[in-house]
Amino acid sequence: MDEQTRLNLEQRLEDVLRRDLGTIPVRPFAMYNRPSRAAAVHPIRRVFSIAGAAAVIAVVILVALAAAFALRELKPTPATVPVSSSSPSPSSAASAQPSATAAVAIPTPVAAGAITGRFSYGSDFLPAVTVYAISTTDPRVWYAVDFPGLGQPPRPTPQPGTSGATYTITGVAPGTYWVVAYRKDGQFPDPGYYSQGAICVRTTPSGPCPDLRPIPATVIAGQTTSGIDILTWGPPPGQPSPTIPPRPTPRPVAVVSTDRKSVSDGQIVLAIDNDQIVEWFRTQSQLCDGNINSTPDRRSFCTDKATFRDRTHFVSAVPTPDGMTIGFTIGSDTLAPDAVAGIYQRSTGAVRFLTSYYLGNQFISFSPSGANFIYQGGCYEAKCGLFIRDTVTLVERARLNELVGGERRQNATFVRWVSDNEVEYRLGPELKRVNF
Amino acid sequence: MNEAEWTSVLEECYARVLRALVGVSGSRETAEDGLQDALAAAWKPGVRERIERPDAWLFRVGVRMIRRGRWRTRREVTMDDNQTRIPGPGLDRVFALELLSKLSFHQRELVVARYFLGLSYREIANQWDISVGTATSTVSHALERLRHDLQKEEAGWTSKRV
Numbered sequence: 259m260d261e262q263t264r265l266n267l268e269q270r271l272e273d274v275l276r277r278d279l280g281t282i283p284v285r286p287f288a289m290y291n292r293p294s295r296a297a298a299v300h301p302i303r304r305v306f307s308i309a310g311a312a313a314v315i316a317v318v319i320l321v322a323l324a325a326a327f328a329l330r331e332l333k334p335t336p337a338t339v340p341v342s343s344s345s346p347s348p349s350s351a352a353s354a355q356p357s358a359t360a361a362v363a364i365p366t367p368v369a370a371g372a373i374t375g376r377f378s379y380g381s382d383f384l385p386a387v388t389v390y391a392i393s394t395t396d397p398r399v400w401y402a403v404d405f406p407g408l409g410q411p412p413r414p415t416p417q418p419g420t421s422g423a424t425y426t427i428t429g430v431a432p433g434t435y436w437v438v439a440y441r442k443d444g445q446f447p448d449p450g451y452y453s454q455g456a457i458c459v460r461t462t463p464s465g466p467c468p469d470l471r472p473i474p475a476t477v478i479a480g481q482t483t484s485g486i487d488i489l490t491w492g493p494p495p496g497q498p499s500p501t502i503p504p505r506p507t508p509r510p511v512a513v514v515s516t517d518r519k520s521v522s523d524g525q526i527v528l529a530i531d532n533d534q535i536v537e538w539f540r541t542q543s544q545l546c547d548g549n550i551n552s553t554p555d556r557r558s559f560c561t562d563k564a565t566f567r568d569r570t571h572f573v574s575a576v577p578t579p580d581g582m583t584i585g586f587t588i589g590s591d592t593l594a595p596d597a598v599a600g601i602y603q604r605s606t607g608a609v610r611f612l613t614s615y616y617l618g619n620q621f622i623s624f625s626p627s628g629a630n631f632i633y634q635g636g637c638y639e640a641k642c643g644l645f646i647r648d649t650v651t652l653v654e655r656a657r658l659n660e661l662v663g664g665e666r667r668q669n670a671t672f673v674r675w676v677s678d679n680e681v682e683y684r685l686g687p688e689l690k691r692v693n694f
Numbered sequence: 695m696n697e698a699e700w701t702s703v704l705e706e707c708y709a710r711v712l713r714a715l716v717g718v719s720g721s722r723e724t725a726e727d728g729l730q731d732a733l734a735a736a737w738k739p740g741v742r743e744r745i746e747r748p749d750a751w752l753f754r755v756g757v758r759m760i761r762r763g764r765w766r767t768r769r770e771v772t773m774d775d776n777q778t779r780i781p782g783p784g785l786d787r788v789f790a791l792e793l794l795s796k797l798s799f800h801q802r803e804l805v806v807a808r809y810f811l812g813l814s815y816r817e818i819a820n821q822w823d824i825s826v827g828t829a830t831s832t833v834s835h836a837l838e839r840l841r842h843d844l845q846k847e848e849a850g851w852t853s854k855r856v
Contacts, residue, residue: 259838267837268809270844271793275810278790279713282722434737457731461762476733478708485727 322542370605370650371477373437374426375452375486383409386442387450389425389488391435392503394474399605400506402580403427403627405439426482428629429582429650431605434474439488440505447492451502456487472502509581518571521584521602528575528584528602531567534609535588538598539566543615545592559592573597576621578628583649585621585631599633601649610652618642625678630655632672632681641666644683646694656694658683700742704733707749710811715756717806718799720791728756735759747821750813754821757803793843801836808833 259267373391377384386407393399405425425439439450451472458467475486493502512523521528539560540546546560558565573587582604589597599621600611613619618637625631628649636643643666644658658681659670668686675681680693708729715725732755736742745751794802804822807813808829813821818829 259834259841263841264834264837267841267844271805271837271840272809274790274793274844275717275806278788279717279806279810282713282716282788457734457759461759473734474737476730481726483726483730484723485730 319541323547370429370431371479372426372428372482372650373430373435373475373477373486374424374482374484375437375456375488377405377423377425377439377450378487378489379450379491381409383407384423385445387439388442388505389427389437389439390503390506391427391430391437391475391477392506394434394436397503397506399431399433401427401430401435401582402506425488429605430477432477432479434476436472436500436503437475437486437488438472438502438505449502449505450488450491452486452488453490455490456485459489460485460487472500512575512577512581512584514572514575518573519567521572521575521586523577523581527604528586528609530570530572530588531563532609535570536563536566538609538611539570539590539615542611543598545590545615556592559590574621576623578624578649579626580628583624583628585624585633587620590615599635601631612645612647622672623675624649625675627678629678632675634670634672636661636666638666641669642671644670644672644681646681655679656681656692658692659685700736700748703748707752711749711752711756714753714806714810715760717790717794717810718757718802719760720795724760725756728760731759732756747813747817749811750807750817750821753803753807753811761799793840796843797836797839801832801839804829804832805836 377387379385384405384407387405389403389405391401403425408423427437437452441448441450452475454469454471454473455467457473458469459465470490472490475483477483510523512521512527514520515522515526519530520526545556555565555569559569560566569592570588570590573589575587576585577583584602584604585599586602587597587599589595593615596615596617597619598611598615599613599619600609601621602609612621612633613635616635616637618640619633619635621631621633622644623632630646631649632644632646634642634644636645642659643661644656645654646656646658647654659666659668671684673682673684673689676691680691682689682691684690712725712729715728716722719725719728729752732752735755736745736752794805797805804818807818807821808815815826815829815833818824819826822829
């Protein structure tokens with residue numbers, strides 16, 4: 259090959275690789291909780307970022323105003339209707355009250371990741387465990403999933419075609435985590451954990467793999483970190499470095515405080531005058547746009563945070579089993595008994611609103627593992643829809659009681675979760691189930 | 695390199711290294727696993743302090759993990775159907791992957807290191823602990839093997855543009 263041909267080939271190969279590999283979509287790397295990055299952005303880039311954000315906000319405001327004008331035409335005079343109780347009830351409390359069925363754009367959620375792996379245990383069974391992902395930088399931040407165990411007796415039989423000996427922890431904020439499985443039966447060896455041995459076994463199946471030190475798993479936003487296998491059981495000989503983190507203390511259940519101004523688990527988890535809540539009411543609830551002078555106190559509600567706090571309250575709050583996400587319903591004396599449903603992600607501090615501010619909206623409950631949740635919305639003349647979304651991605655899994663000819667013919671009420679992927683609900687007089 | 699510096703470096707090079715590993719393995723999942731293992735390796739005490747060029751180091755260690763691993767066997771463990779997974783876009787019909795699949799694994803890793811990550815032959819030699827001559831001749835043999843396909847692709851590309 260002459261020099262010129264070689265140079266041409268090299269250039270061509272470089273072009274092909276950059277063109278093809280360089281455009282393979284991958285999600286960017288992100289680490290958990292790095293607020294300082296914003297301050298490190300170059301000033302010119304920051305100006306462009308701010309300009310871009312301002313443009314997006316302007317478009318959102320224009321759309322919201324257009325929707326407001328359209329929807330206020332449909333909005334009726336409020337009537338006296340009983341408010342749902344502080345605990346999420348499957349039954350609908352709405353009476354004959356027309357309300358517009360505004361579809362609300364869900365903001366882009368903060369992308370969480372997941373951790374998955376398999377178990378191996380030196381016996382013909384696997385004990386029941388709780389698998390924890392514990393942040394390497396802050397042990398108070400952790401996620402968990404229960405594994406019921408496998409084998410005799412009396413443990414579940416895996417589904418045909420599966421080993422059953424796998425776990426997946428979803429909704430994990432980007433970052434690095436120790437992955438530790440603590441037994442529920444109090445026996446030894448305990449705990450199991452992800453160690454250097456897991457990598458060694460994968461690369462050198464016949465061993466030896468003497469290094470059993472725990473190693474962290476890195477979670478990337480929006481991606482599933484796989485291969486985090488729990489093969490090592492019991493603390494390694496001597497004092498391991500780094501040490502295996504202790505079993506996290508279960509979080510107290512978050513409930514609505516007695517004054518209904520916060521959600522609390524001993525400490526305030528979410529306050530009613532949280533900036534994101536206040537901002538949503540000011541810009542998205544339609545209470546503070548064209549109607550700001552409709553009642554004497556409306557202007558102060560919209561402009562004064564103390565008044566807002568005084569007139570707004572949590573109707574209900576429901577935590578996920580791990581306590582890291584809280585579903586809520588918020589109402590306001592300014593326009594009662596309308597309400598808005600939303601969820602709060604403790605790991606990111608993000609408040610996400612799921613509905614508009616109208617009568618009948620309410621957060622209902624999370625699925626048994628917390629992977630999905632159901633809420634009620636889109637009510638019209640006491641006929642409501644039910645919506646099921648993924649807790650992490652907020653992707654809609656199912657929509658029950660679809661509109662027919664622009665309206666709902668019957669009311670849908672939630673009955674129970676059959677599993678994480680199936681609910682039972684009542685549509686008019688009929689009891690139904692849906693799998694998703 | 696402290697944690698903040700390391701994070702900053704990862705932000706800059708993560709996608710590039712992952713794409714390079716996709717080029718070598720032909721599989722997004724395998725590449726992600728390999729890179730994950732490389733990141734875990736970098737976590738070991740004292741390792742990050744010795745890394746001079748993080749993208750090259752992560753690529754080389756990721757390749758080693760992929761190469762040594764029994765990935766196919768591991769993949770036979772069926773995952774739970776109920777778990778949430780976000781499938782990435784398919785990699786079918788990516789010409790570069792077809793091209794690279796015609797090379798041996800070793801040729802593939804050096805070609806990707808040279809022409810995608812932009813490592814010099816000296817840097818390749820240092821990372822892979824081989825001589826510069828070996829690095830050069832391996833890449834040359836790879837070029838020779840790809841010559842026909844590259845020339846055909848160039849002709850097709852040119853005619854399309856005309």
